[in-house]
Amino acid sequence: MSAPHLEAAAPTTPGTALGSPATDVAVPGTAPAPAARAHVVGRAEDVPAGEGRAFVAGGVQVAVFRLRDGSLHATQAACPHAGGPLADGQTDPDVLVCPLHLYGFRWSDGTSTGGVGRLTLYPVRETDGLLVVEV
Ligand code: FES
Numbered sequence: 001m002s003a004p005h006l007e008a009a010a011p012t013t014p015g016t017a018l019g020s021p022a023t024d025v026a027v028p029g030t031a032p033a034p035a036a037r038a039h040v041v042g043r044a045e046d047v048p049a050g051e052g053r054a055f056v057a058g059g060v061q062v063a064v065f066r067l068r069d070g071s072l073h074a075t076q077a078a079c080p081h082a083g084g085p086l087a088d089g090q091t092d093p094d095v096l097v098c099p100l101h102l103y104g105f106r107w108s109d110g111t112s113t114g115g116v117g118r119l120t121l122y123p124v125r126e127t128d129g130l131l132v133v134e135v
Helices: none
Strands: 036-042 053-057 060-066 072-075 095-097 104-107 124-127 131-135
Touching: 036 053, 036 060, 053 131, 060 131, 072 124
Parallel strands: none
Antiparallel strands: 036 131, 053 060, 060 072, 095 104, 124 131
């Protein structure tokens, strides 16, 4: 598979909570799901097009990618197969490839193309020049 070149991840940067209140909706008969909170992890220019970077969002290590079309994706930083550094992986619009053993994971739902687990994906956006990840 041919994928765009990605450079090594920048050092992990501690995130800062935005402080926006989380919304919890109780469903009768179920325990409430933990609410995601928005965290500023860096500046928009910290993740150039076609590259990934590792950050910490609310104490969780995440990998943020900006695809060549400008879209942003965020996932857990450690590969579910054997802990590979996903921010150093290569990606195309559909699949992120872990640099350690080259298994692929779909951006659509986090599932592995090789059956080695599933990524946790996080909402990520750019707001006022800042990268915001919901964890
Ligand atoms: S650690 Fe990622 S594919 Fe093995």
